[in-house]
Amino acid sequence: MFGTSGIRGPVGSAVTAEVALSVGRALASTGAETVIVGRDARESGRMLRRALVAGVTECGSDVVDVGVEPTPTISRYVGAVGADAGVAITASHNPPEDNGIKLWSPSGQAFDEARTAAIVEAIDAEAFDLADWESVGARTAADDARERHASALKASLSAAGAGSTPASDSSIADLSVVVDLGNGTGRVTADVLDGVGCDVETLNGQRDGGFPGRPSEPTAANCQTACALVGATDADLGIAHDGDADRMLAIDERGRFVSGDALLALFARREAGPGDRVAVPVDTSLAVADALAGRDAEVVYTRVGDVFVAERAAEPDVVFGGEPSGAWIWPDQTLCPDGPLAACTLASLVASEGPLSALVDDLPSYPIRRESVRTDEKAAAMDRVRELAAAEYASSTTLDGVRIDTDEGWFLVRSSGTEPLVRITAEARAEADAESLFEAARSLVDRGIDAANG
Structure with a gap:
């Protein structure tokens, strides 16, 4: 259930x-x-x-x-x-x-x-x-629930993490922000940013559970209109929420959709200082760990799912947790993924540190491939994938699915917790290696599904 x-x-x-x-x-x-x-x-x-x-x-x-x-x-x-x-x-x-x-x-x-x-x-x-x-x-x-949330968001705009300086009220007020609500419930983001003086333009702002403006999930493909709007105007950044606003993804001032891995690295670098840890799922890019290396901070891996990230973020040595899908957790505020809080934090970061494009371009970036394969037999397919991986690789990590680490990079095969899908992620520091790892993972999945289907 x-x-x-x-x-x-x-x-x-x-x-x-x-x-x-x-x-x-x-x-x-x-x-x-x-x-x-x-x-x-x-x-x-x-x-x-x-x-x-x-x-x-x-x-x-x-x-x-x-x-x-x-x-x-x-x-x-x-x-x-x-x-x-x-x-x-x-x-x-x-x-x-x-x-x-x-x-x-x-x-x-x-x-x-x-x-x-x-x-x-x-x-x-x-x-x-x-x-x-x-x-x-x-x-x-x-x-009064929204009013309470809005008050907390306003307070967060003047806060700074261990790796950044607080933005002033005047610098935040200088920002121009496009907020793509995706016909969902996240208007509190636009209201708070507007209330502190930002020039805010909303997109898909009419609340409608049929999501007529775009599909609810804020992916690069689904947010093309928002990207075009940000790129064609003088907006400093774009914000995109899903239907219930627990997720937030972003667009830089050039109109480029920012990957969840890049946002995770930015937030982690902002929050973590010496000795701190950041909770991330096992499908997170190497770029996040590399971004923390110079701060004497580190990542700690969890199973995929915001509930597992939140469980680890509740422990005292973790200052932040996040998923590349767009779920961001600040444990000193709440253990719920809070898209409006992430939006306000990102606006504060841009106001204090400069253009989002420059912040993203300063991060390490490696080729990563993610793909989902549909099957109604995901449990049986994953059982076979585990058997195949154990036979073909010297070692594997089974915290969540099957993860194989090599000298070149890594790949992960795991079943979705909510949909009839098996998800594949592969990453390496070179494009050819990432492609090779992905194909190896895809072979495991295809053979696992074939076996499950008899």
């Missing part, structure tokens, strides 16, 4: 009112007395929210409904008001036919494996503590 990003899938099959009702019942029955609930702009979220609220209140717990808001706004509100859990009804960057349910702890961290397992156990056993007529919970509405 739960993947690495909660429950997510097509509405009417994987994600139904019955599923939402059961999750609500399980939350209340496993000890959550007050639950924050919010959703993204998908129309199916209305139905799912009603079902989930019914489940929570039917088992005697109370719901505070914050309405349609970004996932980080919802997550932050849990701890801010002393609630026991939060629910974001969202499929994040997935297409409009999907929806999902993601659960949040008061720290801002997504439910870990133990707490998720308790929810699943309660649902499987139908171990629900249904309340009698006098003990049914209440639902109340809250209208």
